[in-house]
Each structure stands twice: as C-alpha cells, then as structure tokens.
Amino acid sequence: MSTPSRLRALTQLRCSLFQTSYNPQGLRTGAKYLRQRLRGPSMLAYYPASLNLSRFIHQNPDMEMVNEDAEERLVDVLERRKRGKGAPKKAKDKSESRRLQKRR
Incomplete structure (x- = not known):
C-alpha cells in the first residue's frame, strides 16, 4: 500500500502551496507563535x-x-546642599580625583 506515502506527498505539496x-x-517549531499578530501596536x-x-x-x-513638583524638587536639592x-x-x-587621594 502506498497510501501513507501519497498522503505524505500531498501534505508536503499542501505546505509548499500555502507556505x-x-x-x-510533529516537532515543536514555534510556528504557531510566529504566525500570530504582533501585540505591540495594539497595546500602544x-x-x-x-x-x-x-x-x-x-x-x-x-x-x-x-x-510645582519640579520647583519643590529644586528647593529640596538646595536645602540638601x-x-x-x-x-x-x-x-x-586626575589630581582632584578621590581615587588618587586614597591611601592603601
């Protein structure tokens, strides 16, 4: 019986036609997820x-x-200084660097 080989050939031809x-x-390829619509544009x-x-x-x-928030932040920065x-x-x-002033 050559039925499985014909079905296999038919499936292969169908895949080439419909891309x-x-x-x-039946290996896991991820093709299902690659065919899905992208979510980014609809989320934006x-x-x-x-x-x-x-x-x-x-x-x-x-x-x-x-x-007011920016003004308050500037006032807080001045107070902290x-x-x-x-x-x-x-x-x-380099002479003003704190790394050079450290003693080992």
Missing part, C-alpha cells in the same frame, strides 16, 4: 499618549505656568 512549514515528525493604541507637563510648559512659555548632603563635586582632572 506553511512541513513537519512530518490601547494606552493613551501621556502628557508630559514639564515639556508642555517648556514649549509654551507665554502661558506662564509653573510645574546647604546641609552638605548634595552630590559630590566632579573632578576636573
């Missing part, structure tokens, strides 16, 4: 575009708006 993968052993369309307040204020200076809790100064050259 699917020929997998007679689902979430609305966020409004960046600081960018909006910077682009429209004539509206004279104030970003007065107490000596701010970021350390950056070294301009």
